[in-house]
Amino acid sequence: MITSLTIQQAAKACGLTVHTLRYYERIGLIGPVPRQANRHRLYHAEDMQWLEFLLKLRTTGLPIAQMLRYAELRRLGNSIESVSERKAMLAQHTRTLEATLINMQQTIAILHGKLAMYTEMERQLNATTATREEYSDDRTAEHPTPPHPPTRR
Amino acid sequence: MITSLTIQQAAKACGLTVHTLRYYERIGLIGPVPRQANRHRLYHAEDMQWLEFLLKLRTTGLPIAQMLRYAELRRLGNSIESVSERKAMLAQHTRTLEATLINMQQTIAILHGKLAMYTEMERQLNATTATREEYSDDRTAEHPTPPHPPTRR
DNA sequence: GCTTGACTTTGAGCACACTCTAAGTTTTAT
DNA sequence: ATAAAACTTAGAGTGTGCTCAAAGTCAAGC
Numbered sequence: 001m002i003t004s005l006t007i008q009q010a011a012k013a014c015g016l017t018v019h020t021l022r023y024y025e026r027i028g029l030i031g032p033v034p035r036q037a038n039r040h041r042l043y044h045a046e047d048m049q050w051l052e053f054l055l056k057l058r059t060t061g062l063p064i065a066q067m068l069r070y071a072e073l074r075r076l077g078n079s080i081e082s083v084s085e086r087k088a089m090l091a092q093h094t095r096t097l098e099a100t101l102i103n104m105q106q107t108i109a110i111l112h113g114k115l116a117m118y119t120e121m122e123r124q125l126n127a128t129t130a131t132r133e134e135y136s137d138d139r140t141a142e143h144p145t146p147p148h149p150p151t152r153r
Numbered sequence: 154m155i156t157s158l159t160i161q162q163a164a165k166a167c168g169l170t171v172h173t174l175r176y177y178e179r180i181g182l183i184g185p186v187p188r189q190a191n192r193h194r195l196y197h198a199e200d201m202q203w204l205e206f207l208l209k210l211r212t213t214g215l216p217i218a219q220m221l222r223y224a225e226l227r228r229l230g231n232s233i234e235s236v237s238e239r240k241a242m243l244a245q246h247t248r249t250l251e252a253t254l255i256n257m258q259q260t261i262a263i264l265h266g267k268l269a270m271y272t273e274m275e276r277q278l279n280a281t282t283a284t285r286e287e288y289s290d291d292r293t294a295e296h297p298t299p300p301h302p303p304t305r306r
Numbered sequence: 307g308c309t310t311g312a313c314t315t316t317g318a319g320c321a322c323a324c325t326c327t328a329a330g331t332t333t334t335a336t
Numbered sequence: 337a338t339a340a341a342a343c344t345t346a347g348a349g350t351g352t353g354c355t356c357a358a359a360g361t362c363a364a365g366c
Contacts, residue, residue: 006312008312008313017354019354019355020353020354022314022315023353023354026316038313038314038362038363039313039362040312040362041313056260058353059260060260063353064352064353080275080278080279083271083274083275084275087268087272090264091268093264094261097257097260097261101258101261104213105254107209107212107250108254110206111243111250115243115247118236118239118243122233122240125231125233125236159343170324170325171343173324175345176323191331191333191344192331193333193342193344216323217322217323308365309364309366310364310366312361312362312363313360313363314360314361314362315358315359315360315361316359317356317358318356319357320354321352321353321354321355322352323350323351324349324350324351326348326349326350327347327348327349328345328346328348329346331344332341332344333342334340334341335340335341336338336340
């Protein structure tokens with residue numbers, strides 16, 4: 001098992017660029033990364049775990065300013081104050097995420113509806129091309145003509 | 154039923170600012186909004202419906218550049234090309250969203266785990282304050298000490 | 307000893323999506 | 337007639353989160 005990574009390896013491992021890794025360190029999202037004798041950074045398992053948790057927060061939309069506060073609290077250690085504020089922050093973010101999730105599910109449902117509508121429109125457009133039927137110029141694409149039985153000749 | 158809205162009313166109705174409404178029109182996300190005699194915009198039900206759909210795309214992370222393409226295709230009418238490209242765009246976004254949803258559910262689960270951990274840490278910290286027990290300085294907060302039976306005196 | 311490549315730092319630059327400012331017009335109320 | 341409120345435009349400015357550039361250091365291989 002590899003126990004420590006160069007900045008390039010770390011970047012590859014977590015899907016960031018080396019620039020972003022240094023940026024996160026510069027702003028204090030990750031504390032000073034231990035260096036080798038030649039001043040090159042060496043990322044260890046614990047750094048990578050913290051980083052990956054940060055990335056979960058980031059990809060779920062937590063702003064950097066809040067991640068910074070969380071990181072600061074973590075550095076302060078496990079005092080009652082630090083723990084309860086971190087807990088409050090994560091609880092708040094969780095509530096936001098749960099709301100976002102529901103909203104996203106609704107949007108997905110609407111999108112599936114639209115997709116079905118487009119499929120139906122495509123069917124009608126193909127029928128039109130074949131049979132010279134006319135169809136309404138539905139610019140809003142909100143009210144597709146429902147499927148109908150094939151025209152009897 | 155109100156049939157048309159001023160820009161302020163429209164902004165309030167959809168949760169944007171008047172600035173953003175004009176900005177969306179300027180860049181072409183919404184086509185030229187009909188004007189009153191005094192050149193003031195009047196938003197109608199169909200404008201609002203389109204706007205609300207755009208906002209669903211926006212809040213689920215579709216970039217403006219893509220919304221612009223979608224808007225352009227819509228303006229082109231319901232040709233086979235327009236319909237199928239719009240369908241493809243929404244299908245792609247739906248797939249992205251479904252993946253995001255799963256990822257978000259995983260993160261929510263992890264957050265619930267962290268929250269439980271913090272609750273347990275708080276319990277132990279309170280016990281410590283009361284009984285002068287010591288606890289590990291768990292900076293990573295990844296391995297909380299499991300609950301244990303109360304110290305027998 | 308010189309080149310190559312991976313790293314270092316500081317600071318500037320960029321893309322995105324707004325957000326606001328300034329100056330002007332139009333309608334309504336006094 | 338004048339003031340106030342709501343709108344108009346073009347264009348400049350802002351915040352967030354990177355992303356890159358320039359100049360330098362260091363170790364390894366030829």
